[in-house]
Amino acid sequence: MKLIGSLTSPYVRKVRVVLAEKKLDCPLLVQDVWSEGTTIGQSNPLAKVPCLVLEGGEALYDSRVIVDYLDTLSPVGRLIPPAGRERAEVKTWEALADGVLDAAILARLEATWAGRTEGERSHAWMDRQMGKVHAGLAALDQRLQGDRPWLCGTHLTLADIAASCALAWLQFRFADQPWSVQYPQLARLLDKLMQRPSFIDTRPPQP
The missing domain is CATH 1.20.1050.10 (Glutathione S-transferase Yfyf (Class Pi); Chain A, domain 2)
Structure with a gap:
């Protein structure tokens, strides 16, 4: 999987911190969503970051959805109670x-x-x-x-x-x-x- 985001977005930072705390390896693809050349719309029709592209090409967007998913991928450092x-x-x-x-x-x-x-x-x-x-x-x-x-x-x-x-x-x-x-x-x-x-x-x- 890969994370599309920017280096200054606090929502992207939240996802990157969770990735680090969960010890999950996920490359960051830096995108400027304000640039005319941005391709973020190909993954997120709202043209917003963060956007997590999964192995099969499906995308998750909105930081709250992404971190919820990431917390299920590893038992390391559980950040969200299960229920x-x-x-x-x-x-x-x-x-x-x-x-x-x-x-x-x-x-x-x-x-x-x-x-x-x-x-x-x-x-x-x-x-x-x-x-x-x-x-x-x-x-x-x-x-x-x-x-x-x-x-x-x-x-x-x-x-x-x-x-x-x-x-x-x-x-x-x-x-x-x-x-x-x-x-x-x-x-x-x-x-x-x-x-x-x-x-x-x-x-x-x-x-």
């Missing part, structure tokens, strides 16, 4: 972290997309999206209060990976904002995960 309330809890926190990213990316596109002039940008829209970002991060940070080591259970799960990928991307793309100060418990989790080879090896290239 029940514990599974729903991990997937809910993953969905919240991904929702933070969804909102932040919409805000950034509104602020930076070259297809609009400054007068055409909606600051009310950007404020609305960033309000969602802060609400999501506050909930994640609150979950970690009291020196709780992980978001769910007693060991690393997909919830921790998703939350850390989200905060790391915000620090990368919105570097002027004091994320670590505003959300110290979440920053503590990120600092811990940044010591793991899976996070070290997936750092995006610095601008």
Whole structure:
């Protein structure tokens, strides 16, 4: 199988971290989905990454679908409980972290997309999206209060990976904002995960 993605996408990073934690070998094919020459549409009709192409040529897309599948391929480092309330809890926190990213990316596109002039940008829209970002991060940070080591259970799960990928991307793309100060418990989790080879090896290239 092969993973189609970019080096800066936080959703792709989430998948790459899971691959590393599960000790699964999967080459990364770097694609710029904004390029006129991109071929991502041949595998994902939505032209989005990440996209996991399986051995037979079938494709899986959406990072949540991909990581769910990857966690079944190896018993090493189980990241998602197999069933029940514990599974729903991990997937809910993953969905919240991904929702933070969804909102932040919409805000950034509104602020930076070259297809609009400054007068055409909606600051009310950007404020609305960033309000969602802060609400999501506050909930994640609150979950970690009291020196709780992980978001769910007693060991690393997909919830921790998703939350850390989200905060790391915000620090990368919105570097002027004091994320670590505003959300110290979440920053503590990120600092811990940044010591793991899976996070070290997936750092995006610095601008």
